Amino acid sequence: MAKLKSVFKMNHAQKDVGKLAHALCDTMLKDLEGAKRPTLEAVKCSLDNAIYNSKVGFFTPGDKRVKTELNVSSVQKMARSVFLLDIFLENLKAGGVNTKREVYYRAKGWIKKDPKLRPIDFEVQEESDSIISFLCDALEVYREELNCVANDRGGQTYSQQLIVTENLPDGTKAHIDLGSLGTTPFQPKNRPQSFSLKMKSKIKFCLVVESEGTANTLVTNGITKRNNCIVVGAQGVPSNGVRGWVKTIQDQLKIPVFFFGDLDAYTLQNIYRTLKSGSAASLIRNKNFCAPDVKFLGVLPEDVKKYDLDCYSVKEKDASEARSLKKARDALQNDPFFKDAKNKKLSQVLKWLLKNKIRCEQQALFSVDPKDITVPEKIILDKIKNKIYI
Amino acid sequence: MSKIKTSSTAEYFSKNLQQVGFSSPLKAVLTTLKEAVDNSLDACEDSGILPHIKINISKIGKGSSRNTDLIKIKIEDNGPGLSVQDLPAVFGEYLASSKFGKGQCSRGQQGIGISAATTWAQLTNATGVCVESKTKNMQQAVSMVIDVDIKNNKGLVKKKTSIKWNKKKHGLKASFVIDGRVQLNGDGGLITYLEGTSLVNPHLELDYTLLENDPVSVKRVSDVIPKVPPPTLPHPHTMKLGEFITYSHLYGKISLSKFLKTGFSRISDATIKEISKKNKIKSSLLNLSLPKLLDSDFKKVFEALQEATLMNPQTNSVLIIGEKALEQSIHRIGDVDFFSVVTRKPRICDFKPVVIEVAMARLNDTKGKDENSLQLLRFANRVPLQFDKSSCALTKAVESVNWKAYGLQQSKNSVPSGPYVLAISMTSPFIKFKNASKETVDASEELVEEIRKALIQTGQKLGRYIRKEKKEFDLERKIQHIEKFAPILVNALVKITKAPIKRKKKAELGLMKILGRDAKNAEAELTQAKEKLK
Numbered sequence: 001m002a003k004l005k006s007v008f009k010m011n012h013a014q015k016d017v018g019k020l021a022h023a024l025c026d027t028m029l030k031d032l033e034g035a036k037r038p039t040l041e042a043v044k045c046s047l048d049n050a051i052y053n054s055k056v057g058f059f060t061p062g063d064k065r066v067k068t069e070l071n072v073s074s075v076q077k078m079a080r081s082v083f084l085l086d087i088f089l090e091n092l093k094a095g096g097v098n099t100k101r102e103v104y105y106r107a108k109g110w111i112k113k114d115p116k117l118r119p120i121d122f123e124v125q126e127e128s129d130s131i132i133s134f135l136c137d138a139l140e141v142y143r144e145e146l147n148c149v150a151n152d153r154g155g156q157t158y159s160q161q162l163i164v165t166e167n168l169p170d171g172t173k174a175h176i177d178l179g180s181l182g183t184t185p186f187q188p189k190n191r192p193q194s195f196s197l198k199m200k201s202k203i204k205f206c207l208v209v210e211s212e213g214t215a216n217t218l219v220t221n222g223i224t225k226r227n228n229c230i231v232v233g234a235q236g237v238p239s240n241g242v243r244g245w246v247k248t249i250q251d252q253l254k255i256p257v258f259f260f261g262d263l264d265a266y267t268l269q270n271i272y273r274t275l276k277s278g279s280a281a282s283l284i285r286n287k288n289f290c291a292p293d294v295k296f297l298g299v300l301p302e303d304v305k306k307y308d309l310d311c312y313s314v315k316e317k318d319a320s321e322a323r324s325l326k327k328a329r330d331a332l333q334n335d336p337f338f339k340d341a342k343n344k345k346l347s348q349v350l351k352w353l354l355k356n357k358i359r360c361e362q363q364a365l366f367s368v369d370p371k372d373i374t375v376p377e378k379i380i381l382d383k384i385k386n387k388i389y390i
Numbered sequence: 391m392s393k394i395k396t397s398s399t400a401e402y403f404s405k406n407l408q409q410v411g412f413s414s415p416l417k418a419v420l421t422t423l424k425e426a427v428d429n430s431l432d433a434c435e436d437s438g439i440l441p442h443i444k445i446n447i448s449k450i451g452k453g454s455s456r457n458t459d460l461i462k463i464k465i466e467d468n469g470p471g472l473s474v475q476d477l478p479a480v481f482g483e484y485l486a487s488s489k490f491g492k493g494q495c496s497r498g499q500q501g502i503g504i505s506a507a508t509t510w511a512q513l514t515n516a517t518g519v520c521v522e523s524k525t526k527n528m529q530q531a532v533s534m535v536i537d538v539d540i541k542n543n544k545g546l547v548k549k550k551t552s553i554k555w556n557k558k559k560h561g562l563k564a565s566f567v568i569d570g571r572v573q574l575n576g577d578g579g580l581i582t583y584l585e586g587t588s589l590v591n592p593h594l595e596l597d598y599t600l601l602e603n604d605p606v607s608v609k610r611v612s613d614v615i616p617k618v619p620p621p622t623l624p625h626p627h628t629m630k631l632g633e634f635i636t637y638s639h640l641y642g643k644i645s646l647s648k649f650l651k652t653g654f655s656r657i658s659d660a661t662i663k664e665i666s667k668k669n670k671i672k673s674s675l676l677n678l679s680l681p682k683l684l685d686s687d688f689k690k691v692f693e694a695l696q697e698a699t700l701m702n703p704q705t706n707s708v709l710i711i712g713e714k715a716l717e718q719s720i721h722r723i724g725d726v727d728f729f730s731v732v733t734r735k736p737r738i739c740d741f742k743p744v745v746i747e748v749a750m751a752r753l754n755d756t757k758g759k760d761e762n763s764l765q766l767l768r769f770a771n772r773v774p775l776q777f778d779k780s781s782c783a784l785t786k787a788v789e790s791v792n793w794k795a796y797g798l799q800q801s802k803n804s805v806p807s808g809p810y811v812l813a814i815s816m817t818s819p820f821i822k823f824k825n826a827s828k829e830t831v832d833a834s835e836e837l838v839e840e841i842r843k844a845l846i847q848t849g850q851k852l853g854r855y856i857r858k859e860k861k862e863f864d865l866e867r868k869i870q871h872i873e874k875f876a877p878i879l880v881n882a883l884v885k886i887t888k889a890p891i892k893r894k895k896k897a898e899l900g901l902m903k904i905l906g907r908d909a910k911n912a913e914a915e916l917t918q919a920k921e922k923l924k
């Protein structure tokens with residue numbers, strides 16, 4: 001499939017999935033005509049093929065690739081792949097989108113119509129999902145580029161100064177003035193390349209909050225009225241939509257971005273690390289789907305001391321907590337992100353967590369002065385002003 | 391029936407019935423059945439009769455002890471029968487046996503079994519055993535009830551009458567009514583016992599009715615009556631000092647040297663000479679009559695024997711069921727898919743002759759039993775062992791084999807799983823059991839290793855079937871794959887590329903070639919696997 005790669009490169013600037021797919025299928029067909037086994041090749045997306053360079057700032061793929069060669073065992077997978085690819089191409093032509101579950105049912109619909117297709121029927125959605133990931137890896141495209149969309153989760157955004165222009169698939173544009181939305185947040189779709197951002201007046205920073213509830217509280221209590229800023233709710237582990245969106249804010253507005261969440265191993269490893277540098281599972285898309293300049297504002301171990309914050313003890317008897325401790329230990333040993341000298345301060349926080357076996361939640365800031373509901377905002381602003389972040 | 395030796399031990403056994411298999415109501419039923427069937431089979435073999443045994447077990451009421459039923463167990467055989475004089479000795483007297491200490495591969499060994507069953511009936515239901523018997527010399531059959539006179543270790547005869555048997559020339563019917571509970575399947579089950587018994591006794595014809603179930607009739611698959619080889623003497627190296635002294639009691643007032651020569655295998659005049667010289671045993675001691683020997687004398691002689699290099703015992707005293715007989719018999723346990731049988735050559739393990747035989751079969755229909763658990767059947771001198779599986783030498787050997795290598799599923803160091811029956815039979819004139827109820831074979835390293843070898847041979851044979859089957863499945867799947875998926879793949883490619891029909895045809899041909907090569911390889915592998923089976 002060497003040819004496929006060159007096609008991909010040629011089209012990299014403006015990926016025409018239709019052409020890409022056509023080239024891929026043509027190569028496969030040619031191989032078949034010559035009684036040669038076609039192969040599909042894809043980047044190996046796992047931690048052992050993830051390279052982290054702090055200068056680049058996110059996980060990039062190594063040389064490892066997974067190859068699928070046509071033989072009696074793989075013929076089913078290949079037939080399924082090309083069959084689904086055809087559905088996606090039709091969608092792209094017509095401008096239709098589908099979720100993975102919808103794709104599953106549409107595939108079943110076609111199979112019901114044509115008895116000859118019955119052998120490739122999908123019994124459960126996992127079967128079609130895995131073919132979709134395989135297709136994306138083989139074509140080196142994002143799922144959204146096949147018009148197969150995820151149910152966008154998280155990314156609720158509040159600001160009085162931000163204006164978003166969205167290029168719609170039909171060529172028209174939409175303008176959204178976030179300052180005019182009242183208490184309703186703006187929630188970005190997972191197509192970062194279709195957004196262009198503008199500021200009505202200079203925005204000083206962007207704050208990404210782990211808990212969507214707490215982000216909403218901060219806004220309701222007036223943080224965006226008192227400050228020229230953007231507040232984004234991450235809603236746990238950031239979805240691709242959130243990651244692409246924060247990256248767009250960072251790159252287009254060139255403002256400092258801060259992350260504020262719990263002080264525990266899970267937040268550091270799964271939420272913050274993914275937002276900052278992407279993940280091993282999405283090696284081919286990290287480039288556009290993470291914000292390497294984001295800073296960890298807290299909660300920090302020093303905040304716990306300074307504000308006398310309430311903590312929970314992490315019990316090793318609890319299976320899930322024990323697992324997360326083990327994962328943290330593993331990360332310190334094997335995760336190139338935490339091993340990098342540039343992120344030493346973050347790995348020190350992980351070590352501190354492992355040593356003290358406690359965790360502190362973002363909402364604990366409310367306990368500092370129960371009379372004052374804006375106390376978290378004050379602490380956050382104070383930390384930004386005094387550069388108390390990592 | 392040959393000479394019967396007695397000793398007054400009824401009292402001891404009546405208090406310790408748990409030691410001989412009567413430790414629970416459940417075991418009581420199985421043990422009673424087992425002792426009677428063993429005896430019938432032994433008696434038929436001794437007299438050269440092809441056995442036909444009929445069994446009927448029924449619930450006739452509530453038991454007198456808690457949580458028990460009143461169970462009637464009837465066993466009828468076509469054996470030689472017992473004379474009027476012998477009947478009370480056999481059924482009512484402990485240690486009255488023609489086989490005691492003989493060193494033969496017979497099922498019975500001690501002369502305890504059937505009297506213990508009578509005692510249990512008497513203890514739980516106040517009546518001993520009801521027997522009918524006829525030998526070929528008797529005009530009419532005799533019927534009587536026999537109790538154990540526990541104080542005097544004697545059989546007490548009650549209600550003795552003559553009765554007329556219509557057709558049968560000889561045989562024995564025994565009927566016990568006891569407190570007990572019935573379990574049919576599983577490790578301690580009656581059906582498990584009966585199936586196991588018919589597996590290792592291809593010459594047995596068996597009819598049984600258990601509780602309300604339909605009568606079952608198991609046909610004979612071999613007309614060859616197994617010949618139990620003549621008794622052999624124990625090898626001196628198989629005994630402990632205590633056993634050595636007790637064994638001497640059987641020989642009465644003979645001299646020590648005569649005892650050594652006639653009581654053991656592999657001791658000759660020359661060996662005695664050599665041993666006494668080496669160990670300074672005086673000829674006066676050698677000529678002393680046994681009862682006059684002190685324990686210290688026994689000890690000295692015993693130790694000298696242990697140190698001496700003696701020839702291994704001969705192996706011709708072991709009984710072999712044989713691969714052919716097992717092959718015929720294995721089909722009686724169910725609908726067998728395929729099987730593998732192995733009979734090892736007789737070996738010496740721990741100075742005792744022993745032969746290990748293994749039969750393993752995969753069943754098509756597990757008759758409602760658990761599909762995934764392998765049924766392990768253990769046999770010692772053709773008697774099924776049904777309790778205390780884990781500490782048995784036979785089980786240990788099974789666990790030590792890597793069955794995965796033969797295509798079976800197995801978690802580490804345990805019995806493999808799947809719809810299989812694995813029967814291991816050990817025959818030896820001297821089987822060392824862990825306890826008097828003869829439920830587990832003592833696991834010596836040498837013995838476990840010998841069983842292991844037999845199992846590995848069985849596994850290798852079976853593995854060939856399993857591999858062939860896998861290859862067959864592989865080939866079928868591959869051919870199916872080509873037929874099903876190839877056109878879908880080509881059609882979709884053609885649709886996306888909008889290729890002309892000419893390209894489509896060519897691609898289809900190419901694809902067939904590629905996948906056809908795969909199928910051909912699979913076919914070749916299958917042929918190879920089939921060849922190996924032959």
Ligand SMILES: Nc1ncnc2c1ncn2[C@@H]1O[C@H](COP(=O)(O)OP(=O)(O)OP(=O)(O)O)[C@@H](O)[C@H]1O
Nearest residue numbers: 429430433480487488489498499500501502503504
């Ligand atoms: N059904 C029978 N037909 C003929 N003879 C029998 C029958 N049952 C028992 N005998 C004779 O009675 C003897 C005593 O039987 P018993 O079961 O008490 O002892 P055993 O079988 O020698 O040893 P074990 O205690 O190991 O069973 C047997 O050795 C056999 O000679």
Ligand SMILES: [Mg+2]
Nearest residue numbers: 429498503504
């Ligand atoms: Mg017996």
